[in-house]
Amino acid sequence: MHSAKQNTLTENNQFEIETVREEIKEALLNNDKSLAITKIKELLDKERNTPLNIAITGESGSGKSTFVNAFRGMDNREEGAALTGVVETTSEVTPYPHPNYPKVTLWDLPGIGTTKFPADKYLERVGFEKFDFFIIVSADRFRENDVKLSQEIQRMEKKFYFVRSKIDNDLRAERRKRNFSKEETLRKMRENCIQGLRDLDVEAPQVFLVSSFELHLYDFSLLHETLDRDLPEHKRHFFLPTVPKCSSSSDC
Ligand SMILES: Nc1nc2c(ncn2[C@@H]2O[C@H](COP(=O)(O)OP(=O)(O)OP(=O)(O)O)[C@@H](O)[C@H]2O)c(=O)[nH]1
Numbered sequence: 116m117h118s119a120k121q122n123t124l125t126e127n128n129q130f131e132i133e134t135v136r137e138e139i140k141e142a143l144l145n146n147d148k149s150l151a152i153t154k155i156k157e158l159l160d161k162e163r164n165t166p167l168n169i170a171i172t173g174e175s176g177s178g179k180s181t182f183v184n185a186f187r188g189m190d191n192r193e194e195g196a197a198l199t200g201v202v203e204t205t206s207e208v209t210p211y212p213h214p215n216y217p218k219v220t221l222w223d224l225p226g227i228g229t230t231k232f233p234a235d236k237y238l239e240r241v242g243f244e245k246f247d248f249f250i251i252v253s254a255d256r257f258r259e260n261d262v263k264l265s266q267e268i269q270r271m272e273k274k275f276y277f278v279r280s281k282i283d284n285d286l287r288a289e290r291r292k293r294n295f296s297k298e299e300t301l302r303k304m305r306e307n308c309i310q311g312l313r314d315l316d317v318e319a320p321q322v323f324l325v326s327s328f329e330l331h332l333y334d335f336s337l338l339h340e341t342l343d344r345d346l347p348e349h350k351r352h353f354f355l356p357t358v359p360k361c362s363s364s365s366d367c
Pocket residue numbers: 174175176177178179180181182198199200201202203204205206224225226280281282283284325326327328
């Protein structure tokens with residue numbers, strides 16, 4: 116998102132894939148169909164086997180584990196779902212395979228700024244190098260820890276998307292006010308995050324308003340589409356939305 120060095124895939128894999136692509140072009144130019152077919156098969160094989168590691172990060176309680184479950188098309192109560200809770204819950208960096216794409220791993224991270232993971236040592240302790248990109252999950256306002264995370268991820272020359280979570284909660288609370296406007300409330304929340312990121316020199320902040328309990332509303336689908344679009348060509352279609360098992364807060 117911020118520099119040419121940033122990559123969503125490990126550079127080695129990408130290099131190998133580029134090499135095979137070049138070999139295919141050359142085989143086609145030389146009219147060597149049989150070599151081209153062999154190389155195309157090799158390319159498809161490499162693409163299938165390219166791992167993608169996505170870190171879900173943010174403050175404790177911001178809704179990271181719930182988001183991981185939603186992303187995997189699961190409900191918090193299902194067996195195999197990441198544990199969620201009203202008190203600090205995730206204390207280890209935990210991998211969850213994507214149900215449809217075994218090479219895609221979602222990493223549920225502990226909250227930034229807890230005793231075990233203080234803000235200044237956070238990225239180092241969670242082992243940031245192994246992640247291809249980050250999704251920062253933030254509830255409420257754009258906070259100091261969001262600032263620190265965004266800055267550090269940029270400094271590490273990695274890419275991130277920003278998810279403003281628990282939108283259902285905010286709308287429910289705001290609805291009690293006179294002159295409530297859903298559109299205006301959503302606009303203000305989006306603007307607050309975008310401005311917070313712009314103040315940190317993020318050129319084109321990617322902000323998504325999400326309720327992990329109401330996946331059919333707000334920006335959840337847009338987030339999937341954006342990830343799908345941003346990924347290098349060979350990883351396309353990995354992120355076409357998993358059909359959620361629950362579509363309203365009442366059945367989640
Ligand atoms: N209303 C609402 N509640 C949510 C949403 N996402 C998470 N929650 C609730 O927020 C609380 C914290 O969610 P978790 O997913 O455990 O948060 P976390 O960021 O993983 O927390 P730690 O593991 O402690 O860092 C739980 O009670 C969730 O049910 C959401 O989109 N809407």
